[in-house]
Amino acid sequence: IQLTQSPSLLSASVGDRVTLSCKGSQNINNYLAWYQQKLGEAPKLLIYNTNSLQTGIPSRFSGSGSGTDYTLTISSLQPEDVATYFCYQYNNGLTFGSGTKLEIK
Amino acid sequence: EVQLVESGGGLVQPGRSLKLSCAASGFTFSNYGMAWVCQAPTKGLEWVASISTGGGNTYYRDSVKGRFTISRDNAKNTLYLQMDSLRSEDTATYYCARHGSGYWYFDFWGPGTMVTVSS
Numbered sequence: 292i293q294l295t296q297s298p299s300l301l302s303a304s305v306g307d308r309v310t311l312s313c314k315g316s317q318n319i320n321n322y323l324a325w326y327q328q329k330l331g332e333a334p335k336l337l338i339y340n341t342n343s344l345q346t347g348i349p350s351r352f353s354g355s356g357s358g359t360d361y362t363l364t365i366s367s368l369q370p371e372d373v374a375t376y377f378c379y380q381y382n383n384g385l386t387f388g389s390g391t392k393l394e395i396k
Numbered sequence: 397e398v399q400l401v402e403s404g405g406g407l408v409q410p411g412r413s414l415k416l417s418c419a420a421s422g423f424t425f426s427n428y429g430m431a432w433v434c435q436a437p438t439k440g441l442e443w444v445a446s447i448s449t450g451g452g453n454t455y456y457r458d459s460v461k462g463r464f465t466i467s468r469d470n471a472k473n474t475l476y477l478q479m480d481s482l483r484s485e486d487t488a489t490y491y492c493a494r495h496g497s498g499y500w501y502f503d504f505w506g507p508g509t510m511v512t513v514s515s
Contacts, residue, residue: 322499322500322501324501324502326441332507333491333505333506333507333508334441334491334502334505335505336496336501336502336503336504339496339499339501339503340499340501345503377440377441379441379501379502381499381500381501385443385446385500386443387440387441387442387443388440389440390440
């Protein structure tokens with residue numbers, strides 16, 4: 292399954308509601324996770340199984356979706372959210388999206 | 397606290413071998429599937445290989461089948477990746493990662509170790 296993330300670059304202001312998209316080439320059956328990777332660091336799990344929040348992750352992060360279309364939402368963007376976000380599917384094979392780089396405007 | 401620490405990376409010539417290690421602590425290592433994920437410089441993430449809790453089942457991406465071998469020593473809480481016949485396109489940071497319980501996502505990652513394949 293190929294994953295297409297959009298946009299590839301997103302610039303938003305502190306406090307904005309931000310939505311990142313991930314689209315699969317086939318049905319993902321909700322086996323979709325989101326990772327945050329800050330510069331020079333390892334990825335960190337944010338969301339698994341489409342909408343389950345990993346322990347310790349702030350509640351401003353949420354996930355939704357079904358079928359081939361999935362979304363990561365940050366309800367109120369914070370400066371520390373600057374990072375690249377990757378979606379990842381584990382329904383058929385194990386593949387990552389190409390990432391969305393999130394910047395502060 | 398879950399900790400994964402990789403070691404063994406470095407500069408290696410094409411065609412040569414390298415063995416990566418990942419020391420695990422803070423959890424019952426033998427209860428979790430484990431994996432290696434790589435990231436080429438300024439590129440995205442790619443799953444490389446996974447291994448079941450007891451080591452009896454292993455899984456590889458096509459591009460490394462027959463060249464890389466994933467293994468584990470549950471007595472030593474250590475994961476390994478034997479990398480043979482290395483190619484320039486294997487140049488990447490290699491992360492050790494823990495599979496979520498019962499699932500194929502990765503819930504904890506190590507800081508990574510860099511492998512550079514160049515003459």
